[in-house]
Amino acid sequence: MSPAARNAWFRTLGQLALVLAIGLAIGLLLGRPWPALTVAALAVVAWHYWKLRGVLLRLTARQRLEPPTGEGVWNELDRLLHRSQAEMRARKRRLLAMLRAYRAAAAALPDAIVVVDRNTQRVLWFNEAATPLLGLHYPRHQDASLVAALQPLPLAQWLAAGRNAEPLTDVASPADPGMRLNLRLIPYSEELWLLVARDVTRTMRLEHMRRDFVANVSHELRTPLTVVHGYLEMLDPAEIPEWAPMLAEMQRQSQRMNQLVEDLLALSRLEARDQLPEEPVAMAPMLATLRREAEALSQGRHRVSVEDAAGVDLLGSTKELHSAFSNLVSNAIRYTPAGGEVAIRFARDPDGGASLAVRDSGYGIPATHLPRITERFYRVSNSRSRESGGTGLGLAIVKHVLGLHHASLDIASEVGKGSTFACRFGPGRLLPRDPTPETPALP
Incomplete structure (x- = not known):
């Protein structure tokens, strides 16, 4: 108890004793x-009830009343209540100012922000950018189903994935089909997305x-390079022996440029496609072909092993998967010194x-790289890549092929x-x- 409150308490007890x-x-x-x-005694009780009535009126009054002057315990209580109310109003003003600042910041964002209830998948709030980007309007879409509000976007399965939902890239806007959007779902609490x-x-x-x-x-480069x-x-x-x-160097560089053009064309074809033809x-x-290619490229300089432990086939494009697997195998051969090991395992x-x-026993890649x-033309070591004849596009092709196969x-x-390097x-x-007993290797 503060000294002022203690003095007011003793003063009130003294007044009570004096009246009695x-x-x-x-x-x-x-x-x-x-x-x-x-x-x-009844007069004292009535006086205290009167003071209590005054405190209740002050608590329920909507206007700001100055506390009465005096030195009794009731006056001290009035002053404490007045101070608490003033502090609460100050906190409320600060919270309102922060809320207005956050709302202004969200309104200024160029991205659409939508707060969604996790359980009901209903729209709780959205900023101004959600109107031109997603076609959401207040109050029509307030508390509306997000899936219904953003038709025809296929959001039902995407929302069902929850925290594991991958970003949706390059989708048409519900407000303007000519606008392309990237959508991302961020769970930031147990109830809200x-x-x-x-x-x-x-x-x-x-x-x-x-x-x-x-x-x-x-x-356009393919024809002159061929010539x-x-x-x-x-x-x-x-x-002309001196030439x-x-x-030999000109032929080697010509072949390298031709391979670069072929890889660029292959990558462009993959990027332009949304899906590949699916077949068994x-x-x-496939593994037999990879073994044959690895041994031909190695020329006996490496130990090559192939293990087929999965006992299943895959659904996808045979041509594109062979291209991806072959890229990984050729990289392993190129970047593994003579006497090393290259192991291919399907499990x-x-x-x-x-x-x-x-798996190879080659130089290895620093963690920073x-x-x-998998970025195009990214090289860990420029000199080593050029010596091995790499184009810097192999892993980019592998990444796109696997992406098209999910x-x-x-x-x-x-x-x-x-x-x-594991393709999962x-x-x-x-x-x-x-169950065909013998299946010929791929050409």
């Missing part, structure tokens, strides 16, 4: 002490322009899927100990293996 003493003295003078003392929609129309337009440019340039390579092959180094090293992919002949995963892993290793590429590597396919991509 005066009543008792008057009763003794009149010869009736107990009735006089009773009247004095945050839907963030970003306008990527300009980005996607530039991306399409880039793809068209790369495809057109690559296509140059053809003339180089017609030149006989034996006729032999130059011709026989993995036994089941604990989640019910299957993975094809290519792993997040960017699969993923896991990379584990340690410098000096080698790397493992979900259970929905597995097929029972064809």
Whole structure:
């Protein structure tokens, strides 16, 4: 208890004792002490009830009343209540100011922000950008079903994934079909989700322009490169021995440029497609072909092993999967020193899927490079890549092929100990293996 409150309490007790003493003295003078003392006590109780009524009125009043002056316990209580109310009003003003600031910040964002109830999947709040981007209008879509409000976007299964929902990229806006959006679902509490929609129309337009440019340039380069390579092959180094090293280098660089153009065209074709034709992919002949290609590229310089432990086939495009697997195998051969080991293993995963892993005992990749290793033209070592004849597009092609198969590429590597590239396919991509006893290898 504060000193002021303690002093007010003792002062009030003193006043109470003084009133009772005066009543008792008057009763003794009149010869009736107990009735006089009773009247004095009742007067004290009535006074306290009157003060209590005043406190209740002050608590329920909507206007701001200054506390009465005085030094009793009731006056001290009035001052404490007035101070508490003032502090509460100050906190409320601060909270309102913060809320207005947050609302203004959310309104200023160029992205659409929608707060969604996790259990009912209903719209609780959205900012101003949600109107032009998603077509949400207040109050028509307040407390409306998000799936119904954002028709025709396929959001039912996406919302059902919850925390595991992958971002939706390049989808048409419900408000404007010509606008392209990226949607992301962010769970930020047990009951609420945050839907963030970003306008990527300009980005996607530039991306399409880039793809068209790369495809057109690559296509136009193919013919002159073919001509140059053809003339180089017609030149006989034996006729002019001193030109032999130059011709060999020119042929090597011509072949490398031709491979680069082919990889660019392949990557452009993959980026332009939303899906691939699906067919049963026989993995036994696929693994046999990978072994043959690895041994041909190795020329006996590496130990090559192939293990087929899955006992299943895959659903997808045989041509594109062979391209992806072949890229991984050729990379393993190129970046593994002579005498090293390259192991190809097709096995089941604990989640019910299957993975094809290519493990090598090569140089390894530093951890800082792993997040960017699948970017086009990204190189861990420029000199080593050029010496091995790599184009810098192999892993980008692998990533796009797996993405079209709803699969993923896991990379584990340690410098000096080698790397493992694993193509992981979900259970929905597995097929029972064809029991044909002998299946020829892929051509």
